[in-house]
Amino acid sequence: xxxxxxxxxxxxxxxxxxxxxxxxxxxxxxxxxxxxxxxxxxxxxxxxxxxxxxxxxxxxxxxxxxxxx
Amino acid sequence: xxxxxxxxxxxxxxxxxxxxxxxxxxxxxxxxxxxxxxxxxxxxxxxxxxxxxxxxxxxxxxxxxxxxxxxxxxxxxxxxxxxxxxxxxxxxxxxxxxxxxxxxxxxxxxxxxxxxxxxxxxxxxxxxxxxxxxxxxxxxxxxxxxxxxxxxxxxxxxxxxxxxxxxxxxxxxxxxxxxxxxxxxxxxxxxxxxxxxxxxxxxxxxxxxxxxxxxxxxxxxxxxxxxxxxxxxxxxxxxxxxxxxxxxxxxxxxxxxxxxxxxxxxxxxxxxxxxxxxxxxxxxxxxxxxxxxxxxxxxxxxxxxxxxxxxxxxxxxxxxxxxxxxxxxxxxxxxxxxxxxxxxxxxxxxxxxxxxxxxxxxxxxxxxxxxxxxxxxxxxxxxxxxxxxxxxxxxxxxxxxxxxxxxxxxxxxxxxxxxxxxxxxxxxxxxxxxxxxxxxxxxxxxxxxxxxxxxxxxxxxxxxxxxxxxxxxxxxxxxxxxxxxxxxxxxxxxxxxxxxxxxxxxxxxxxxxxxxxxxxxxxxxxxxxxxxxxxxxxxxxxxxxxxxxxxxxxxxxxxxxxxxxxxxxxxxxxxxxxxxxxxxxxxxxxxxxxxxxxxxxxxxxxxxxxxxxxxxxxxxxxxxxxxxxxxxxxxxxxxxxxxxxxxxxxxxxxxxxxxxxxxxxxxxxxxxxxxxxxxxxxxxxxxxxxxxxxxxxxxxxxxxxxxxxxxxxxxxxxxxxxxxxxxxxxxxxxxxxxxxxxxxxxxxx
Numbered sequence: 001x002x003x004x005x006x007x008x009x010x011x012x013x014x015x016x017x018x019x020x021x022x023x024x025x026x027x028x029x030x031x032x033x034x035x036x037x038x039x040x041x042x043x044x045x046x047x048x049x050x051x052x053x054x055x056x057x058x059x060x061x062x063x064x065x066x067x068x069x
Numbered sequence: 070x071x072x073x074x075x076x077x078x079x080x081x082x083x084x085x086x087x088x089x090x091x092x093x094x095x096x097x098x099x100x101x102x103x104x105x106x107x108x109x110x111x112x113x114x115x116x117x118x119x120x121x122x123x124x125x126x127x128x129x130x131x132x133x134x135x136x137x138x139x140x141x142x143x144x145x146x147x148x149x150x151x152x153x154x155x156x157x158x159x160x161x162x163x164x165x166x167x168x169x170x171x172x173x174x175x176x177x178x179x180x181x182x183x184x185x186x187x188x189x190x191x192x193x194x195x196x197x198x199x200x201x202x203x204x205x206x207x208x209x210x211x212x213x214x215x216x217x218x219x220x221x222x223x224x225x226x227x228x229x230x231x232x233x234x235x236x237x238x239x240x241x242x243x244x245x246x247x248x249x250x251x252x253x254x255x256x257x258x259x260x261x262x263x264x265x266x267x268x269x270x271x272x273x274x275x276x277x278x279x280x281x282x283x284x285x286x287x288x289x290x291x292x293x294x295x296x297x298x299x300x301x302x303x304x305x306x307x308x309x310x311x312x313x314x315x316x317x318x319x320x321x322x323x324x325x326x327x328x329x330x331x332x333x334x335x336x337x338x339x340x341x342x343x344x345x346x347x348x349x350x351x352x353x354x355x356x357x358x359x360x361x362x363x364x365x366x367x368x369x370x371x372x373x374x375x376x377x378x379x380x381x382x383x384x385x386x387x388x389x390x391x392x393x394x395x396x397x398x399x400x401x402x403x404x405x406x407x408x409x410x411x412x413x414x415x416x417x418x419x420x421x422x423x424x425x426x427x428x429x430x431x432x433x434x435x436x437x438x439x440x441x442x443x444x445x446x447x448x449x450x451x452x453x454x455x456x457x458x459x460x461x462x463x464x465x466x467x468x469x470x471x472x473x474x475x476x477x478x479x480x481x482x483x484x485x486x487x488x489x490x491x492x493x494x495x496x497x498x499x500x501x502x503x504x505x506x507x508x509x510x511x512x513x514x515x516x517x518x519x520x521x522x523x524x525x526x527x528x529x530x531x532x533x534x535x536x537x538x539x540x541x542x543x544x545x546x547x548x549x550x551x552x553x554x555x556x557x558x559x560x561x562x563x564x565x566x567x568x569x570x571x572x573x574x575x576x577x578x579x580x581x582x583x584x585x586x587x588x589x590x591x592x593x594x595x596x597x598x599x600x601x602x603x604x605x606x607x608x609x610x611x612x613x614x615x616x617x618x619x620x621x622x623x624x625x626x627x628x629x630x631x632x633x634x635x636x637x638x639x640x641x642x643x644x645x646x647x648x649x650x651x652x653x654x655x656x657x658x659x660x661x662x663x664x665x666x667x668x669x670x671x672x673x674x675x676x677x678x679x680x681x682x683x684x685x686x687x688x689x690x691x692x693x694x695x696x697x698x699x700x701x702x703x704x705x706x707x708x709x710x711x712x713x714x715x716x717x718x719x720x721x722x723x724x725x726x727x728x729x730x731x732x733x734x735x736x737x738x739x740x741x742x743x744x745x746x747x748x749x750x751x752x753x754x755x756x757x758x759x760x761x762x763x764x765x766x767x768x769x770x771x772x773x774x775x776x777x778x779x780x781x782x783x784x785x786x787x788x789x790x791x792x793x794x795x796x797x798x799x800x801x802x803x804x805x806x807x808x809x810x811x812x813x814x815x816x817x818x
Binding site for chain 2: 009017022024025026027028031033034035039041042043044045047049053054056057058060063
């Protein structure tokens, strides 16, 4: 399922990052790599703050929906 | 021998703090990713022959962001002797990602694990010796903030610099990927040095456009396609995944985390502060507090003291004597005292600068015109601006605090969704917020916006928001023409916000600002208690640059305006004039007044007032006062209401108000625009756009307003105004062409 549907505070394992563009590769470099863990910390109308590899990263809803967990 | 050390690392990993510690310089450090946009150079404090370059914070060596391009070009083209890679010990895995890339460059790398004090406090453990062995480079534990371990790390870097040319990346990826990389490597040109071949083979495999263009290696596309087919992913992602695998392997048995996966204190704060329901109320409360304290209470008190005391008549030291003076004043007004009391007779009276300087000049029999220039022109003009310094310092203090503790980054996150709708990012909100107090710090606050287009657009639109100095103009117009109607002031803010939104949308659709907007991804720093010295330093850095500006551009303009208004042709000869309407400024005003006639206020006084408003917006009211023959007017100019009401129609007055709210800001703000744009061309573009926009809107307000209210009949002006409105609407709603990517993104939302 996309990260947008993930429950807050529960660590999820990243299965795949959708798409084949720069955005995908940028997300991967920020630590959103398949097999890694990601936890939703907070969410405001789709935009979310997630915890990945010890960093807190704010991403828009569009980007969150491309992270499959 | 001079050695060049490059500091590289992730954003917010402490590079700039380390740079300051090593070079003894005072570069600004913020708890905000992207503080360093350009590289900075300094000399090592203990050995001046060693150059240290602070590169911008980067996540990788792919040229994805401006920072990455700057850092990568430096490393590839300048090839420093050694790279000191700062990594955040509390986020080891992600930070090592860059390390694996740096190690491929063939430049010796030394790793400094920063924030070791926090790592230890969290109960985590890093076996740096083992880590170093596996990475193939020396690893040091440091705390840049506390200054521990940095001498050792620098010594380690200097030792490593001697091995230049012999440094080989040690890591390897999975056998399958290595096979493809070897195939690519075989196609590399012969002349590439051995130690750099690894970097170039990986970059070619990733289809890095710049490297491909530089090397012009052929026949590798088949290798890449074969690899992509076999592993069902794009080449760059394959490499990224390999790196994380590799890092995972390295960290086994040399990194232990105490609380794996648990929420940190920072996360718990975010749970509340960026909560879907509480985020906006909390944000509003914080902003109200900041604004209230810096503008209404402490700030105003300090500003009044600066304006009326230091740059006015004088003040009672520590308030001694103020109470007695107040009593005496009451007694005088009640008629029990025959002579008006002088505040200097009570308590400890410190005379203001104009009084002191005026006294000195008078005692040495200085020429009258020179006295006027110094006291009214220079001290009056510069003082009016410097008077805002205390208020600004208070505001800067709070902003520095919000920035350092980590909340500022969250504001951008909270506001992003709203701002994105009209082409600005959430990060644009902060400059506009500060702009309600004063546009100068507002414009300066735009520096925290990393994206170049967003930053330029924010700089151009920030001063549309009515600043503190524009409030007297609003009060004047509201009082003189609208009977003090309560809707005038809020409408001014509404006009400002509408101008920002309209400009945002229009500009985003022009070629200058079109293109892929940076996707909203932003690393948020962990919350932490800022140090007082850090907050004060940041406050001082911003405040002092404003004071410097007041000393140059404002000083100069104050002198020019004073000369122009006080000198002119009167009674057939050139000289100092008694009546300002004989001054050169009045002549200039009359000449340009014709320009403003279509806006409804073509008299020379209004034109001059608008021009003096460029020095400082509060001058507009004072100028009206002088030009209509009142020596001194109250802040809202109550004395000239009658005269104004006679020479303006309400629609023309509103047009005048709109023009002064939106047109080019005061010189101080223009100076700030120049500084932040760092380009004369962009500065002119910004103030040109603002003035043109102001002119058009005022024109529409007056022409259409007059036609509607019946003070003028429909005519050419009305038709032109209607055309202008249609033009603006077209610019607002015309379809976007080059923004396919953006469309995709919004469609997904």
